[in-house]
Amino acid sequence: MSPFIVILSTGSELTAGRSLDTNSGWIANQLFELGWKVKKFITLPDDPNLILSELQSLQTLAKEKPVLVIMTGGLGPTEDDYTLETVLKLTGKTSYSVEKAKLRLTKIYESRGKEYKDILPNVFRQTFVPEGCKTLDNSVGIAVGFVEVIGENSYLVCMPGVPSEMTEMFKRRLVPELKKLYPRENLLQKTKWLWNIGESLFQNDFIEPNRDEFFKEAEWGVTANRGYIKCIFQSTNQNLLDQIINRLETQYPNIISDDVFSFVHERLLGENLTISVVESCTGGLLGKKLTEQPGSSAYFMGGFLTYSNEMKSQLLGIPSETINSFGAVSEEVAKAMVDGLCLKTGTDFGISITGIAGPDGGSEGKPVGTVCIGIKEPNGETTVFRYVFPGNREAIRENASNTAIFLIYQSLKKRVI
């Protein structure tokens, strides 16, 4: 039995459009992976009356059916944090300070050379929860989360709005709790990525022909990303899931992958391989992506940003005649860039990117979106790939960087270890 799930986020910065609510989507995505569908998102400003009346409606709804409300925000130390106060009004309960959180807060103060008595009342307030509720420890920040009963099989979950605190609390504290509150069959999930293919094409070519055979007993979902779509399949039937993935791999042998970001990270680490990059149109985005994961310093050495033609010549020694005769965006220059790069850095892998990110600079033969990516593999071979990526400047740059990482993935994948 699945509850009617509502995600409620509070924050005047959200309803004023000054911040984007990324929490609700993240939670919905996590719940989807657990096999639950969210029925509604609600976002309210930091207005205790609006929040209370919303919670009252949800409590009324819980008289008809099981309702799960997951609320984020309003547990902080400032005067516009109203969540606890509002929940106490809703339930008529009193609150108490959670001992563990109090100790944690004291230790944090002590580590800064302050004492228990220095703790400001509004900071201390974050350790309070309603009496008799289930508490959710915060291992990142101060504010304690909690689960309050609001009806038969109905619960109100309150968590901080700070994403790093919320996501940690959700995964470590709330998920085990939810599995106890709403036990269900174990749902299995498989995810694969497909590169440079649209959602609707995938649906036409893969989902529709296999609908009767596969998708009566399995759920599917697709998310579009820059350069790839993520295909998610869910079922309680492991065998069916394996069949789906098998057919997918047979149908799309050249554009299928797993999560390339973590694969590349793990394999470069595991094989003690190094990499360097030289970027033109992406201006540093590929380097940024390759250094997002802690520990990337073991394989990512560095490289060059050769945005201008002068820098391509000056830093890498590419003859200006090469650039002039073939154009800065050409297979020839991409090759010269990656060769020049590896000569200077001596890394196992080298990647070069040169392209037209737009909105200007396109021509008949080289429209905006044209990108050449060169890859030098550990065996010394250099290959250059040419693409025309869709979308605006930002999309083209994201697409080019992600595709470069896909090329590294493919090269690593074919290596015999």
Add this chain to the structure above:
Amino acid sequence: MSPFIVILSTGSELTAGRSLDTNSGWIANQLFELGWKVKKFITLPDDPNLILSELQSLQTLAKEKPVLVIMTGGLGPTEDDYTLETVLKLTGKTSYSVEKAKLRLTKIYESRGKEYKDILPNVFRQTFVPEGCKTLDNSVGIAVGFVEVIGENSYLVCMPGVPSEMTEMFKRRLVPELKKLYPRENLLQKTKWLWNIGESLFQNDFIEPNRDEFFKEAEWGVTANRGYIKCIFQSTNQNLLDQIINRLETQYPNIISDDVFSFVHERLLGENLTISVVESCTGGLLGKKLTEQPGSSAYFMGGFLTYSNEMKSQLLGIPSETINSFGAVSEEVAKAMVDGLCLKTGTDFGISITGIAGPDGGSEGKPVGTVCIGIKEPNGETTVFRYVFPGNREAIRENASNTAIFLIYQSLKKRVI
């Protein structure tokens, strides 16, 4: 008289967390600039029953007070687009095809070598609106928007969910309509950025002491970003706004700025200045940020990614003794990096970043978040700044890159043109 504003977006991809709803925040922001505050965001899946019952509740609410519902999504050609059908159920009206939209659609088909009779019924459906409503032309896509009366001084606005269509329709068609429906005084707005200061400190130090004098007749808002907060002030009184900005500049002379990204872009272009970067912990993020705007190739030349110590020595010739004795994250190395950079690139500005992005690598004297930023100015002077930025790896890297751009801003600001 302001209505109670609700923004309602529909889409199963939103409530599944596969796509992020950027429309609601964008609309709220536009409305805020017009002087209106949004009271609630609601997001629903493509479920006609859930949508109808939500619209019915909002219609009921409109019996108590003026309500403005701005709805996006569900006007497209696919089978899960339910908005028109649901609104017709709500009002009991019939629909008709808007002549202008029909003509436009026909022209689009003809331009693709097809005829009127080729138009698929579900595509044609997008030209329909409820009888007797105010229509909102779509100059980007096909689906027509509309404004339906749902009570006294209460309206339901329906617009497509495709951002490019919605934003165009909002600005060109809806805003003039809203100004007629809810006439009000002209609101003025000023925005300033403050660097490396928290929201609550700003509120304590600036808003509270000036509350009586300024903020009875002016609204304020703050958004937190990586490295800076954006302070927004609104009033119908220009003189009061000027006084607020004046006091802000007096109180925070060293950390105040305008939008540094567009300022730096405009000024580097306008003064024909060039810039190059050398990045360690940010791995390319600063270069990426400096090349986000079209036309940045006029000033951004390129530079180096020296993530590893070997690259710092190999590519820039920094003696390994310097790195070993002071540490890779030190004022000395930041200075050597930017000096080495400018020797190789010869640009007017040079920026170096070296820091500890974490989560590991921190020490007593150099905790995680320690970042040294070197800036070489066009007059040849080099200055190094040292920071300890808060947050996780991503936050520290964003913070460092943004702060580097703030340093360029400050240097450009003090130049006499």
